[in-house]
Amino acid sequence: MASTIHDLARHLNISIGTVSRALNGRADVNADTRQRVLDAAKKLNYSPNQSGRSLRQGATHSIAFMLQPHPGDQQYGEPFFIPFLIGLQAKLAEHGLDLMVVMGEPGQYQQERLRRVVETRLVDAVVLANTRRADDRIDYLSKAGFPFATLGRSQSGDDTYPSLDIDFERAGDEAVDRLVARGHRRIAAIRPSNDLNFGYLFLDGYRKALRRHGIEVDPALIADGFINEAGGYEVTPRVMRSQDPPTAIIFNNDAMALGGCKALAEMGIKPGHDMAVIVIVDTPLCRYFSPALTAFRPALEPMGRRLAEMLLASLPAFAGPEGTRIIREVWPLELVARDSD
Amino acid sequence: MASTIHDLARHLNISIGTVSRALNGRADVNADTRQRVLDAAKKLNYSPNQSGRSLRQGATHSIAFMLQPHPGDQQYGEPFFIPFLIGLQAKLAEHGLDLMVVMGEPGQYQQERLRRVVETRLVDAVVLANTRRADDRIDYLSKAGFPFATLGRSQSGDDTYPSLDIDFERAGDEAVDRLVARGHRRIAAIRPSNDLNFGYLFLDGYRKALRRHGIEVDPALIADGFINEAGGYEVTPRVMRSQDPPTAIIFNNDAMALGGCKALAEMGIKPGHDMAVIVIVDTPLCRYFSPALTAFRPALEPMGRRLAEMLLASLPAFAGPEGTRIIREVWPLELVARDSD
DNA sequence: TGTGTTCTCGTAAACGTTTACGGAAAAACG
DNA sequence: CGTTTTTCCGTAAACGTTTACGAGAACACA
Structure with missing residues (x-):
C-alpha cells in the first residue's frame, strides 16, 4: 500500500x-x-514517510501545544482554548506543520511531559499556555535552547521568545472606568492567586484606574481564589463581608464569576440589579448565564493565527530574508455589554 | 545537548x-x-530520538484525534470533546503513546487531512469523532487497512473497528418517558439533519417510546436544522406553528436548544413554565442557562479512557495474549434533572 | 578432555529520506 | 574542432534507532 x-x-x-x-x-x-x-x-x-524525512532533516514539522487545564476545570472544558487552537492550527497548516496537543491531567504540573517532548525531539517547537508569573517551563525551554512561544506573558520581560497576550491590565482599567462612570465607587476585584500572571496584570490595571479616579484601593475588596467555580463561590462572600460592601465586582475569570454569582444569589443579591458584575474573559458561558454577563472578549481565533506567525518568524527554518525575529504583542479586548452591570 | x-x-x-x-x-x-x-x-x-525510533520500528507511538468542529460551532468551542480528550490522552499516555489533535477548519470536510495523516505515516492509528451516517472517512480507513476507532457509530454495523457511542436511542426513549409521565402528549423533537448518525438514533428512540405510550408520531413535531444555535433558532418556530402545538420539546444538541429557547422567548414562551425542555447532550452551557436545562449527561472522561483501551486492544502491537479484539460499546447517559421540564 | 549450552556482546544491515559530490553528456563558445 | 560551461543524474553517506546473526568466553556435563 x-x-x-x-x-x-x-x-x-x-x-x-x-x-x-x-x-x-x-x-x-x-x-x-x-x-x-x-x-x-x-x-x-x-x-x-514522515519518520524518514524527520530523521534526515532533523525536523519533525510539528508543533506541540501544551494544554494544562486548571485544577477542577475539567467540567468547563477550557472553552477558551478551542478557538485559539483552531486559529493556531490553521496558520501552521499553511506552512505544512502539524499540531500536537499535549494535555496533562488537570492540576498536575507538566514539566515532565514537556521534558520528554523536547528531549525526544517529538516536535520542532512548543506553544505554552496558562503561563505563570514565574514559569519553570519557560526557564527550562530557554535553558535548553528549544524554540517556543507563549500565550500569555511571564514575569521576566526578557525578549528571547515570542509571546502573545491579552491586555488584562487595560481590561481591568476599562472595567473600572465603566463602573465608575455608572456611579460605582466601591468596586471589588476577584481573581486567581498571584502566580497566574494575568491575575497580577489585571489587578495592576484595576488599581491604576481606581487611583486615577481618586478612589482609594481597599484591600478588603480584593480577593484571591482557586480559578474555578468553587473558588469564586468561596471567595465572593469574603468581599461582601467588608465594612462597606461593594456595589460592583469585577471577576477575572468566567468560572469564578459563575461561582461568585451563585454565592450572591444565596445572599439574595441579584447581579444586574443589586450588584454590577463584569467578567474578564468572556466565554459562551457568560453569554448564556442569566443575567447575561457583561464581559471583555478576546479575538481568540485571530490570536491563534498570529501567535503561529510569530513563532514561525522566530524559527530559522521559516524566518523570512530579514532573519529571525522575536515579537511580543499584547492584544486589546473588546467589551461586550450585556445585562449584569 | x-x-x-x-x-x-x-x-x-x-x-x-x-x-x-x-x-x-x-x-x-x-x-x-x-x-x-x-x-x-x-x-x-x-x-x-523519536524519528529514529519510529523509522526503524515502523511505528510512531502516537495517535491522531480528528477533531472536526461543526459549521458555525466555533463559538461553542466544542466543550463536549475536551473531557473526552483528557481521558483519551491519559490512557494513551499510560502506554507511552502521544496524542495528536488534527483540527480542520470548521465545516470543511477533512478527508484530505486524513489522507495525509495516514499516508504519511504520521501516526499509528486514528480516532474519529462526529461520525456521520455514511462516513467516507470510515470507508477510506477500512479500505486502507489503517487502524482506527470511532466515537460514535456509523450506519454500517460492521464489526471491523472499535467504536464507542452514547446511547442516543435510549436517551430519546427515556426523555419521552419522563415527559409522558409528567403529563405531556404533544412532544416535539428537534435535531440535526439525518446524516449525523446520532440524530438518527435519537429519533428512533423518540419514536419507539411514543408508540409504546400509544401516542401517534406527528411529523409536524419533528424538525431538522443546522447543529448550532442558529439552527435551533430557525427551526423551533416551525414545530410551534403546528396545528396542535407541543407542550414539550426534546433538543438533540445543546447549541440547538439554546437557539430554540431564544426563539421561544421571543414568542413569549418560558421554558420550565409554558414549555418543558430536555436536551441531549448535556454541557456546562445547559447548567448555567436560565432556566437550567434538564439534560442527559455522558461520562465523557471515562469514555475517553475506554475508547483508548478499545483501540489499543485492536492494535496487534498492544493486544494482550488473547490477540486482537474488536469491541463495540454503547454507554448510557445519566439524566440531570434541572428546571426546564 | 571434548562437546554442548549459556551468557554476553559486537557487527552490520535496515527503516525512508535528503543531499554533497562528482562525472558524463550536452550545449555554448571561441 | 577544442575548450569551457551547463545540464542532468547516479553514488553513497548520513540521520538515530533496533535487531538478526554470529562469535567468543565461560560454564556444565559426560
Whole structure:
C-alpha cells in the first residue's frame, strides 16, 4: 500500500536521488523527468514517510501545544482554548506543520511531559499556555535552547521568545472606568492567586484606574481564589463581608464569576440589579448565564493565527530574508455589554 | 545537548547494539553493563530520538484525534470533546503513546487531512469523532487497512473497528418517558439533519417510546436544522406553528436548544413554565442557562479512557495474549434533572 | 578432555529520506 | 574542432534507532 521513494525509482528505472530531487522541486532535474516522477508518484499513491524525512532533516514539522487545564476545570472544558487552537492550527497548516496537543491531567504540573517532548525531539517547537508569573517551563525551554512561544506573558520581560497576550491590565482599567462612570465607587476585584500572571496584570490595571479616579484601593475588596467555580463561590462572600460592601465586582475569570454569582444569589443579591458584575474573559458561558454577563472578549481565533506567525518568524527554518525575529504583542479586548452591570 | 546512543557507546566504550539492548531491557545483556548504561544515560541526559525510533520500528507511538468542529460551532468551542480528550490522552499516555489533535477548519470536510495523516505515516492509528451516517472517512480507513476507532457509530454495523457511542436511542426513549409521565402528549423533537448518525438514533428512540405510550408520531413535531444555535433558532418556530402545538420539546444538541429557547422567548414562551425542555447532550452551557436545562449527561472522561483501551486492544502491537479484539460499546447517559421540564 | 549450552556482546544491515559530490553528456563558445 | 560551461543524474553517506546473526568466553556435563 505505502510506496516509497525506492518503488518510484524502480518503477521509472532511475535513481532514488533523482526521484527525491524531482519531488522536492530542486532545479537540477530535467523538466520531463520531473513530470514523469510526479505522474508516477500519483499513480503509485506515494507520500513521503514522515519518520524518514524527520530523521534526515532533523525536523519533525510539528508543533506541540501544551494544554494544562486548571485544577477542577475539567467540567468547563477550557472553552477558551478551542478557538485559539483552531486559529493556531490553521496558520501552521499553511506552512505544512502539524499540531500536537499535549494535555496533562488537570492540576498536575507538566514539566515532565514537556521534558520528554523536547528531549525526544517529538516536535520542532512548543506553544505554552496558562503561563505563570514565574514559569519553570519557560526557564527550562530557554535553558535548553528549544524554540517556543507563549500565550500569555511571564514575569521576566526578557525578549528571547515570542509571546502573545491579552491586555488584562487595560481590561481591568476599562472595567473600572465603566463602573465608575455608572456611579460605582466601591468596586471589588476577584481573581486567581498571584502566580497566574494575568491575575497580577489585571489587578495592576484595576488599581491604576481606581487611583486615577481618586478612589482609594481597599484591600478588603480584593480577593484571591482557586480559578474555578468553587473558588469564586468561596471567595465572593469574603468581599461582601467588608465594612462597606461593594456595589460592583469585577471577576477575572468566567468560572469564578459563575461561582461568585451563585454565592450572591444565596445572599439574595441579584447581579444586574443589586450588584454590577463584569467578567474578564468572556466565554459562551457568560453569554448564556442569566443575567447575561457583561464581559471583555478576546479575538481568540485571530490570536491563534498570529501567535503561529510569530513563532514561525522566530524559527530559522521559516524566518523570512530579514532573519529571525522575536515579537511580543499584547492584544486589546473588546467589551461586550450585556445585562449584569 | 541532545546525546545519542552513539555518545553513550563511546563514553562507555561499548557498542551501540549493547547500549540499545540495555536501554530496552532485553535479556541478553549483563546486569552490570545494563546498570552502567542506565547511569550513563542519566548522566548524559539521553533520550531516544523519536524519528529514529519510529523509522526503524515502523511505528510512531502516537495517535491522531480528528477533531472536526461543526459549521458555525466555533463559538461553542466544542466543550463536549475536551473531557473526552483528557481521558483519551491519559490512557494513551499510560502506554507511552502521544496524542495528536488534527483540527480542520470548521465545516470543511477533512478527508484530505486524513489522507495525509495516514499516508504519511504520521501516526499509528486514528480516532474519529462526529461520525456521520455514511462516513467516507470510515470507508477510506477500512479500505486502507489503517487502524482506527470511532466515537460514535456509523450506519454500517460492521464489526471491523472499535467504536464507542452514547446511547442516543435510549436517551430519546427515556426523555419521552419522563415527559409522558409528567403529563405531556404533544412532544416535539428537534435535531440535526439525518446524516449525523446520532440524530438518527435519537429519533428512533423518540419514536419507539411514543408508540409504546400509544401516542401517534406527528411529523409536524419533528424538525431538522443546522447543529448550532442558529439552527435551533430557525427551526423551533416551525414545530410551534403546528396545528396542535407541543407542550414539550426534546433538543438533540445543546447549541440547538439554546437557539430554540431564544426563539421561544421571543414568542413569549418560558421554558420550565409554558414549555418543558430536555436536551441531549448535556454541557456546562445547559447548567448555567436560565432556566437550567434538564439534560442527559455522558461520562465523557471515562469514555475517553475506554475508547483508548478499545483501540489499543485492536492494535496487534498492544493486544494482550488473547490477540486482537474488536469491541463495540454503547454507554448510557445519566439524566440531570434541572428546571426546564 | 571434548562437546554442548549459556551468557554476553559486537557487527552490520535496515527503516525512508535528503543531499554533497562528482562525472558524463550536452550545449555554448571561441 | 577544442575548450569551457551547463545540464542532468547516479553514488553513497548520513540521520538515530533496533535487531538478526554470529562469535567468543565461560560454564556444565559426560
